[in-house]
Amino acid sequence: MMAFQIMNGLTFAALLFVVASGFTLIFGLLRIVNLAHGALYLFGGYVGYSVGNLTGSFILAGLGAMIFVALAGLVLDQGLLRFVRGFELRQVMLTLGVAFVLNDLALVIWGGDTFTVATPQWLQGAVQIGGLFYPKFRLFVLAVGIFVFIALWVLLNKTRLGALIRAGVDDAEMVEACGIDIRRVFLITFMLGSALAGLGGLLGGTFLALYPSADAEILVFSLAVVIIGGRGSLVGAAIGSLLIGLLNTFGQVWFPQLAYFVIFGPMAVLLAFRPLGLFGKAA
Amino acid sequence: MTSKTSTTLRILAGLAALVLVAAPLAMPTYYVSVATQILIFAVLAMSVDVLAGFTGRTPLCHGAIFGTSTYVVLYTATVMHMPLPLAMLLGVLAATVLALVFGLLAVRTSGVYFLLLTLALGLIVWGICLRWTEVTGGENGLRGQLRAGLMLSTRELYVAVAVVVALVTFAMWRFVHSPFGLTLRGIRDGESRMASLGYNVPLHLTIAFTASGFFAGIAGALYAVFNDFVSPSTVQLSQSVAGLLMAIVGGVGTLFGAFVGSFIIIALEQAVSSVTERWLMVLGLTFIVIMIFAPEGVIGKARLLMAGRGQSKTKP
Numbered sequence: 001m002m003a004f005q006i007m008n009g010l011t012f013a014a015l016l017f018v019v020a021s022g023f024t025l026i027f028g029l030l031r032i033v034n035l036a037h038g039a040l041y042l043f044g045g046y047v048g049y050s051v052g053n054l055t056g057s058f059i060l061a062g063l064g065a066m067i068f069v070a071l072a073g074l075v076l077d078q079g080l081l082r083f084v085r086g087f088e089l090r091q092v093m094l095t096l097g098v099a100f101v102l103n104d105l106a107l108v109i110w111g112g113d114t115f116t117v118a119t120p121q122w123l124q125g126a127v128q129i130g131g132l133f134y135p136k137f138r139l140f141v142l143a144v145g146i147f148v149f150i151a152l153w154v155l156l157n158k159t160r161l162g163a164l165i166r167a168g169v170d171d172a173e174m175v176e177a178c179g180i181d182i183r184r185v186f187l188i189t190f191m192l193g194s195a196l197a198g199l200g201g202l203l204g205g206t207f208l209a210l211y212p213s214a215d216a217e218i219l220v221f222s223l224a225v226v227i228i229g230g231r232g233s234l235v236g237a238a239i240g241s242l243l244i245g246l247l248n249t250f251g252q253v254w255f256p257q258l259a260y261f262v263i264f265g266p267m268a269v270l271l272a273f274r275p276l277g278l279f280g281k282a283a
Numbered sequence: 284m285t286s287k288t289s290t291t292l293r294i295l296a297g298l299a300a301l302v303l304v305a306a307p308l309a310m311p312t313y314y315v316s317v318a319t320q321i322l323i324f325a326v327l328a329m330s331v332d333v334l335a336g337f338t339g340r341t342p343l344c345h346g347a348i349f350g351t352s353t354y355v356v357l358y359t360a361t362v363m364h365m366p367l368p369l370a371m372l373l374g375v376l377a378a379t380v381l382a383l384v385f386g387l388l389a390v391r392t393s394g395v396y397f398l399l400l401t402l403a404l405g406l407i408v409w410g411i412c413l414r415w416t417e418v419t420g421g422e423n424g425l426r427g428q429l430r431a432g433l434m435l436s437t438r439e440l441y442v443a444v445a446v447v448v449a450l451v452t453f454a455m456w457r458f459v460h461s462p463f464g465l466t467l468r469g470i471r472d473g474e475s476r477m478a479s480l481g482y483n484v485p486l487h488l489t490i491a492f493t494a495s496g497f498f499a500g501i502a503g504a505l506y507a508v509f510n511d512f513v514s515p516s517t518v519q520l521s522q523s524v525a526g527l528l529m530a531i532v533g534g535v536g537t538l539f540g541a542f543v544g545s546f547i548i549i550a551l552e553q554a555v556s557s558v559t560e561r562w563l564m565v566l567g568l569t570f571i572v573i574m575i576f577a578p579e580g581v582i583g584k585a586r587l588l589m590a591g592r593g594q595s596k597t598k599p
Binding site for chain 1: 341343388389391392394395396398399400402403404406407409410411414415416417519520521524527561563564566567568569570571574575578
């Protein structure tokens with residue numbers, strides 16, 4: 001039973017990481033706390049659900065969700081955020097407005113019912129690990145989480161784009177002064193981060209569920225992960241996700257009704273000692 | 284401006300405010316009810332403004348603090364059968380203690396981080412209200428008979444709320460114009476300077492946060508009596524956002540602007556809700572539009588536009 005719960009915690013952490021890594025990447029580089037991230041997650045899930053129903057393909061559903069949400073990120077950045085560039089608080093509050101609009105839009109399009117994205121045939125059922133039967137799909141989510149971590153790590157540490165992003169996190173003005181079009185790097189990062197929210201939405205929509213307040217719930221977890229891990233840190237996001245994922249799972253077993261309170265604990269402790277998070281740097 | 288004309292102006296403004304407050308009494312009960320709501324939310328917006336306008340820290344958790352008070356009042360009065368004054372006292376106390384805890388955690392941060400953190404803290408309260416069904420009733424919420432118990436008509440309740448709101452407004456006005464409030468403004472404008480002058484910045488901010496939560500708690504307790512019902516939607520993010528939006532629309536740092544903001548947003552909500560169910564979308568769109576075009580608030584924007592026109596006239 002314990003091993004089962006640990007696995008549940010790890011898979012939830014993997015989902016959280018997929019969503020929160022996009023969030024922290026955007027926050028770290030663009031200094032934008034994209035509060036519409038939860039709504040983008042929800043849209044990713046819904047679009048994935050619809051595409052999956054239309055085509056019957058889980059892969060297409062995933063691609064559809066990621067592309068759609070990345071485009072939504074493009075529209076958000078180019079269509080709205082450009083008007084408030086340089087004003088941090090106004091940017092954040094604008095994305096909050098967008099979150100409300102998107103949430104209500106989803107309610108208009110898909111209604112208030114709870115949906116679950118159909119698990120594809122090849123991921124149905126369980127596998128035996130040791131003495132434990134564990135659902136294949138959840139293991140798949142865990143694998144996706146690990147894959148995203150490795151892919152982002154390679155992207156950030158081994159490619160030119162990654163070097164630009166990291167340089168941008170440290171000092172965007174200096175990068176621009178070196179003759180690099182930092183706006184393009186920003187836009188790519190924003191779309192990449194959004195696409196990760198979309199992917200998260202599809203995964204979450206399959207092994208959790210999609211319903212109108214799911215966006216606020218995933219947003220709390222993403223905020224907690226970033227508050228714990230620190231702005232823009234990939235490793236911080238991974239550690240934060242593990243901590244929150246495991247705590248939330250065990251919290252739900254031990255105090256089903258106060259599970260939310262359990263994530264409050266580590267956040268409070270951390271804030272008392274490191275207000276900017278484990279790996280956060282002052283802006 | 285001589286002091287004489289300024290006194291006359293003040294008396295006139297006071298009279299105008301009195302007429303405005305008395306006006307709903309001559310209207311149908313529906314409008315009286317809306318006016319009561321406007322006054323209650325103006326207190327919430329002012330409590331947000333105490334932080335946003337006078338310490339420079341924009342909070343997104345005041346809906347949760349406000350709603351906590353509403354929950355506690357309804358729970359203690361309806362489920363535990365406590366007398367209403369005691370229930371309201373406990374509600375305000377709960378909100379104040381919650382604000383103290385939030386304040387202790389949040390005051391070391393500022394700017395976006397402060398916003399983010401208070402948002403997360405507020406959402407945690409929402410999550411607890413939603414899940415802790417034994418106490419909060421979950422999605423069904425708590426329903427009371429506080430108004431019936433008071434045996435007040437809609438008009439009498441309005442007058443009672445107006446009196447309380449007037450007292451609380453005066454208290455807040457005194458608070459932000461006290462030497463303490465001046466220190467807060469000093470912190471807003473130059474935190475490190477105030478710290479090097481020997482002021483204990485975190486302590487000041489914690490007290491400001493707690494006081495702001497106390498005022499939000501009063502608004503929440505009034506709302507419990509007014510609405511007789513509380514559900515997770517009272518503590519949800521849109522409530523905090525509405526409170527902040529009212530403060531922004533009225534003009535951050537003006538305190539009394541909150542009444543204008545509360546009037547505009549609630550009038551808009553009533554108007555929109557009578558035609559469509561898409562209030563949240565309109566709220567979001569309003570937020571986006573205000574952020575892009577008039578972050579200094581409607582009054583501030585109007586003032587700027589007039590100043591702009593005046594300038595262009597004087598220029599050749």
